Amino acid sequence: MDPLALALIELGAVVFALGLLARVAGRISMSPIPLYLLGGLVFGAGGLVDLGGVREFSHLAGEIGVILLLLLLGLEYTAKELFTGLRRSWQAGVVDAVLNIIPGVGVALLLGWGALGAIVLGGVTYISSSGIVAKVITDLGRLGNRETPTILSILVFEDLAMAIYLPILTATLAGVSWLGGLQTVAVSLAVITVVLVVALRLGHQVSRAVHSENSEVFLLNVMGLALLVAGLASAMQVSAAVGAFMLGIAISGTTAHLASRLLEPLRDLFAAIFFVAFGLNTDPRSIPPVLGWALLLALVTALTKIATGWWAAARAGIAVPGRARAGVALIPRGEFSIVIAGLAVTSGAVSNELAALATAYVLLMAVIGPLAARFVEPAVGALLRVRPGRKEATAPVP
């Protein structure tokens, strides 16, 4: 068959299958990410069917997916929110980073993956999935809860930490020397500061530059600018994703709102391809050997996230049930862990086992997290009720 026809048929089949998976995920109200990964595993190298024809396309499309994921994340925040979030939560953010990076680093060292593997796996276990967490919060009607701002500001801190972590990762993966590494970190810190200040002072000018009443012009403006900025950032070894994130932060107000509405379908498509492409490149046979480690890591990092949320919520003056809710809400890991692992795998600098471990880990966390969030409330309620010596509840007033 004509290679183009074959590629189109394969791509169509993959995207259609993703649609079916997303529908299943919606039906049982869970995140589609683990299903996309599973889909990729099934179709990928060593899986049931081998899709060779779309590999090249899915690689570039996956990269665009990462850029769009981070661009839309940036669009969700205003620079002002980032500053207040940072002020309010930096202590919790630091506790979160320390507690959740260490297990990943430890396991990577135990498995003999060296410093590079440790940096990658530390990032994978550190970052919660803001997409899944936000969805859980809205689905369970917890937006008005007192602990929610605490959770959200920890997520803000993590997202900003990504903007520093990803350039370090890209530089290390590219095998840059210590001095060169420091240079990229310095560059990225400078870029972040400049962007935040510009966004705070001149946010509406940046927004006006891309804004247009015509949605076609607007879409092309934003998309073109995002790819340009991402490409430039990548050329400066600051990581394409961070460039897109920063652009998202710089665009604000109604423009940001309209842009995210326009780009959301594109992000959904390309990000789904990214997850599948990651799964495609992972050999499903490599997962069983690392499954034990993935389970251990899942257990430990679920507990460390609970500890983080508990501590942060307690500092905000929230009672025991709210602390438990805040801790459990932070458990899900998802898109960003895969983004980190994906960067590492495409560079070819880490072992394939790492990709397998990251896949298994995210599969576990993306499923356990939302489930745990659903059941934490009755569980804590039951525990508190059986505990003796608690003050008697006064008669409820309707």
Added chain:
Amino acid sequence: MNVEETELPGFGVRKDFMTQSGRRIGVVTHRDGETELIISKWEDPDSCQASIPLTGDEAAALGNLLGSQRVVMQLTEEHKEVPGIVTRQFTVLADSPYRDQPMGRASIRTRTGVSIVAIMREGEVVPSPGPDVVLRRGDLVVAVGTEEGLEQTAAILRRG
């Protein structure tokens, strides 16, 4: 009373306060302008019993209902001495024939003897409205008169 305003990064703003009865009540305003009414649980004020999404019209109507309480209470107090005089409030519904019409068109005072003493609109009071005030959907009309006259007024506002 202390209304607390908290930013919810990525979502919007939450404004809430603690009621005397020990419940937290407030509003979450989303970035895209959607409004949610939140009411805390009795046993755990940190969490929400309900978060009810409201459309713009619904939020305005609720604001009117709550805001009018004070006006109605005052009027009732003032008319306490006059037997047979009652204060009542009516909402102008979407299908009312007098929606978007000047109030004078309804000739309520001529037909029923009832006085419209105030209109609550978007949480604000329009005191002693004249005949050229245009009635809008969601307006809360505060009327004073006899039981019978008020019944007729309700019917006029609903069906003409």
